[in-house]
Structures are given as C-alpha cells and as structure tokens.
Amino acid sequence: MELRHRRRQCIDKVVKDLCLGNYDLALVRINERLKSLRDHDEIVALLELKNIVVRLRLKGEDQRIIGPTRQSDALPYSFALEMLDVVQKVMRCRTHYEVLRVSHHATYSEVKRAYHKLALRLHPDKNRAPGAEQAFRRISEAADCLTDCQKRIEYNIVTAVGDCHGQLSSEYDDYINEIGDKEEEQDLKKTAPRRPYQAANQRMPQRKSLYQTKQLVIGVMASLVFLFITLHYIAASPVFSFTQTSTHSLRRISRSNHITYYISPKNLEKYAELKLIKLENELEQVYISDLKQNCKQERNLRDTLLLRARQSNNPKLRDHAMRMPTPACQALLQLAKSGARPLLLDNRSLEDHKMNQKTID
16 A cells, blocks of 8 residues: 555655756656665556657657556556647746736736737647646636735735745645645545636636625725714714704803804703803904905905906996995904904905995995
C-alpha cells in the first residue's frame, strides 16, 4: 500500500511539472525515484514517462502527438504539443489579466471575448493535455473575477499593494497542493464531492451572499442614524418663532427693539427674568441677521436691474428699479432710528434709501 502511494505521488508530481513546463525538474524526480526502486512494473512505468518527458523537452517536428502511457495512467490520453503549450502558458501566469491576456483597462466585452477564445482551446472535451481541466478552471475564475465590478475592484486593490502572489496561491491552492493532499484525503476517506463545473457566465458570484449581507447592515445602520437625527431635531424644536404657530401661540414683544415674537406658554413658565432677557437678545440678533441678509439680496437685485437699464438705455426699467420696494432694508432703517447703534446700515444703504425717497416724492 505504501509503495503504491509513493508511486502515485511521484507520478502526480511529474505530471504537475509537465503542466508547468518544468521538464528538468520532472527528470530529476524520475531519476531519484528510479535509484530506490526494485519493482519491475514501477520501473517500466517511470521509464515510459521519462521517455515522454525527454520527447517534450526536445519538441521535435516529428513529435507532434504525445501519449498515451501504457504502463500507467499518468497520461491516459494522447495530445498535441500545441494543446500542452496553451495549458503551460495559462498555468505559469500569476494574475488574472495575464491568464486572459488582457490589459488592466480591458472592458467587459474584451474580457468575455478573451475568455471565449481561450475556452475553445482549453475545454476538457477538446484539450486532452495534462492540466487542461485546471487551466480551464483557472480562466473561468479569472473571467468570473474581472467581469464582476466589486470583485475586480477588490482584486485590483490587492494587486496594487503587492499581495497578488499570496492571493493567487490561495485561489489555486487546490491545484498546487492537490498532489500531496489528494492521497492523504483518500487514505483518511475525508474527501468531499467536488462541485460540478459551471461556466463563468452562468456561475453565481462566490461572495454574493456576503456582499448582500454587508449592504443590508450598512442600510440598516444608515436608517438608524437618519431616524436618530430626525428625532433629535424634532425634540430640539426652537423655543421662539417670528410667526404664530400651534406650538408658539403666545405673542410677546422684545424690550430693546420691540420685535414681535411668539413663544409657547409652557416654555414661558420655565424662563426666569434673566433667562428671558437673554432669550430676547438672542432672537433680536437672529432677526437682525435675517433682515441684513434679505436687504443685501434686495440691493443686489436692484443694482442688477439698474445696470441693465443703463446698458440698454431703458428709462422704464430704471424707474421700475428705483421704485422697487425693499421691505427688509426699510425694517432695518426703522430699527436704526430707534437708537440701537449695531443696527445701522452702511453708508451705501442710507444713500440708496434717501435716493429712493427723492424719486418717490
């Protein structure tokens, strides 16, 4: 049993070297194994395999068809050198882009076209060379990755930081290590049935469920944050309002500038005298800031109309601009007359107001 295991292990390693084009290493393995053999059948099988390796190494024009082996099942089918060359080129590649022979900027259609072109040459029904099944599975995995946007982005990030070799070894670990693991799994009888092969355009993304779970978690978290912010703003409603509402129904007038505002009766009971004065100062600042902003917009609009009137020599447009009402500026001027120094407008606003008055008169 142990002799058969060693024989099978040696043959599998030699076949793996053939798939990668390591003919010298395959010959070394065979020669080392022949030194310690006594069994006639095993010696004949290894010599037959050695003869095929030598023929592959020479690659003569008369050596177009190789195999099959008669003394062992190492190479059960005959194959052409062109078939083996395609397998070796794929198995030597280190990245998905090298496998499909496309650039990093290849489009979806270019990737699919390259995959179909290689699939026609590597399909196990058409290519009987050793390693054709693994090569076909490899181009399918490459196409599956590069045609999925999320997988392709993650793959590019990994290759950009220099972990490409580690990832590829993990992806194709079933092939690189299958020589040593296959016999151990058979002896322990723990091998599971392999998932039947599916084409890349029919295969579901391997991490689709995980990706959907992440998206679901992100969506739930975003909903909770939005709900928390909404409740916070609802709970933190303003204490006062400049217009009467169902909540702010009590009318009051500020003491300094006599600005009308509305407040909730319940909130009024909570405020002491000093807090109420502080609140009125805050609402006056808000009110004046809004008036200044609105006045600035009114002036800009009037200046724009006056400029158009001068450019087009249109007296009607000029008269309309001069007579255009500016309620925010008027309110600020009224507050300025009350004696509050911070409420005074700049010289330009005062001059505009006087000019408007003269024009109206």
